[in-house]
Amino acid sequence: MRTLTNISAIPYSTFRFNAQLAAVTEFASVAELDIFHFDTTPVVLGEGSNTIFMQDLTAPVIRFVADSKMITELDAHHVLVHVEAGHNWHKLVSWAVEQQLWGIENLALIPGSVGAAPVQNIGAYGVELSDSCLYVDFYHWQQRKVQRIAAGRCRFGYRDSVFKHALAGKGVIVAVGFCLSRQPNPVLGYNGLDHLPANVAINSILDQVIVVRSSKLPDPAVLANCGSFFKNPVIALQHYTALKTKYADMPGFSQPDNTVKIPAAWLIEQQGFKGKHYGEVGCYKLQPLVIVNHGAGTAAQLEQLVTAVQQQVLSAYNIQLEVEVRMLNGAGQPVR
Numbered sequence: 001m002r003t004l005t006n007i008s009a010i011p012y013s014t015f016r017f018n019a020q021l022a023a024v025t026e027f028a029s030v031a032e033l034d035i036f037h038f039d040t041t042p043v044v045l046g047e048g049s050n051t052i053f054m055q056d057l058t059a060p061v062i063r064f065v066a067d068s069k070m071i072t073e074l075d076a077h078h079v080l081v082h083v084e085a086g087h088n089w090h091k092l093v094s095w096a097v098e099q100q101l102w103g104i105e106n107l108a109l110i111p112g113s114v115g116a117a118p119v120q121n122i123g124a125y126g127v128e129l130s131d132s133c134l135y136v137d138f139y140h141w142q143q144r145k146v147q148r149i150a151a152g153r154c155r156f157g158y159r160d161s162v163f164k165h166a167l168a169g170k171g172v173i174v175a176v177g178f179c180l181s182r183q184p185n186p187v188l189g190y191n192g193l194d195h196l197p198a199n200v201a202i203n204s205i206l207d208q209v210i211v212v213r214s215s216k217l218p219d220p221a222v223l224a225n226c227g228s229f230f231k232n233p234v235i236a237l238q239h240y241t242a243l244k245t246k247y248a249d250m251p252g253f254s255q256p257d258n259t260v261k262i263p264a265a266w267l268i269e270q271q272g273f274k275g276k277h278y279g280e281v282g283c284y285k286l287q288p289l290v291i292v293n294h295g296a297g298t299a300a301q302l303e304q305l306v307t308a309v310q311q312q313v314l315s316a317y318n319i320q321l322e323v324e325v326r327m328l329n330g331a332g333q334p335v336r
Ligand code: EPU
Pocket: 123, 124, 125, 126, 216, 217, 226, 227, 228, 229, 230, 231, 232, 251, 263, 264, 265, 266, 267, 269, 286, 287, 288, 289, 324
């Protein structure tokens, strides 16, 4: 275990706001968590690719950094891969592809750690983490032990899980179990992958996902960002039908329960925010759903932009955009 005190938040968030963190403690094992005592509920952080520090943080930050993985044969075609939370997500995807293990190849290049992945049920190009997740190991602060939560009880939804609700602030994810397949199972329905042949090799899918992602999304190592800033809103079919009479080209994707998912990027672009800046903070010029920090951006500039986007989208379409990124105040509570 090691603790750093009074340090800059810049290396701990890919949005790179210049806040201060009172204390960051890293744990390399569950045994180290057992002996950790705290008075204030800690903020659990992975690689900081979905977290923005809006103020100096007084709450302690904890990171579980153990990153081993273990593979067990389940049957002739499937393996269980048990991965500790500190493992880098993209490295896991690359390793699985090298091993010819199918299931997470479409999730290549998503920034962040394995432990953070179930919290928002990461997803891209027609695949979500929940499609291959078997269980999540959760260290419970009160019980002081690891509880294995079967995927069926994780309440996975669109960028959602039990870890954002009933278990928020209650503990830390220490490992995730995946069921991966030795049998090819390409998911190629998404625009950008749909030209690939049905017998495509797994490494060609990985390569193509990297090409598509890199063409639209800024690399956080180069231009500070936290990926999609808002969730794509899901509205009632009736609401969508009414909007369509006014905005004939509004895209929408039908969902099973008489609802329609609208691309937030379209709504934001139509309202003139593509490439628009408030100081150093703006909507990315190639994909306005991503908010970027050009360097010296401030929390006030981000607040201004987010408020303007939400207000304009609400007044034009009566759609409330929900922030997907975790924006934290000084006490470690979400500000939105
Ligand atoms: N669009 C525009 N203008 C643009 C870009 C997109 O109008 O400049 C509209 C188009 O109608 C387009 C639609 O938005 O068809 C969808 O765009 P895109 O395929 O880029 O996907 P997205 O809905 O913006 C989602 C995820 C991404 C994920 C991609 C690919 C959310 C919030 N975001 O983005 O996830 O990589 O699909 O599957 O669901 C993330 O969560 O951080 C993330 C990057």
